[in-house]
Amino acid sequence: MVKVTVHVKVKEGVINPEASALERALAELSFDEVKSVTTGKTIELEMESTESLDTKVKEMCEQLLVNTVIEDYSYTVEEENKA
């Protein structure tokens, strides 16, 4: 078994309403040290290891997990010591 962690972020130049709202709210709460905020998503998949793992992960991302029009993604793979 492996654990695949997909990191999804909004593409550069695409407006991120959630991040803008957090930025304003932090300023209102007087956290003036904060200069910018960006948000992203992580999706952890526990799956059987296969030879074509990279192809499988790319397919899952591009078919379902990621909106590739406005989002970029990267992923990491960790071996799990479970049977």
Next chain:
Amino acid sequence: MVKVTVHVKVKEGVINPEASALERALAELSFDEVKSVTTGKTIELEMESTESLDTKVKEMCEQLLVNTVIEDYSYTVEEENKA
């Protein structure tokens, strides 16, 4: 300047509808290798480094960024070489 990355995850035992929906959808798309899915959020804060950085980050998380009733969080701090 430092980059603080906050990782937010739903607490163990709390239902995660997004993850369940993704799990079903992946099964429907015949990605049978996937055994479980969990989702989380990342919030990146670019901020001035201060002595009480840990206190500040905890305050921001507990006042705004994290719903501590149903979510757990952890964070990492990276120095940024910008002026």
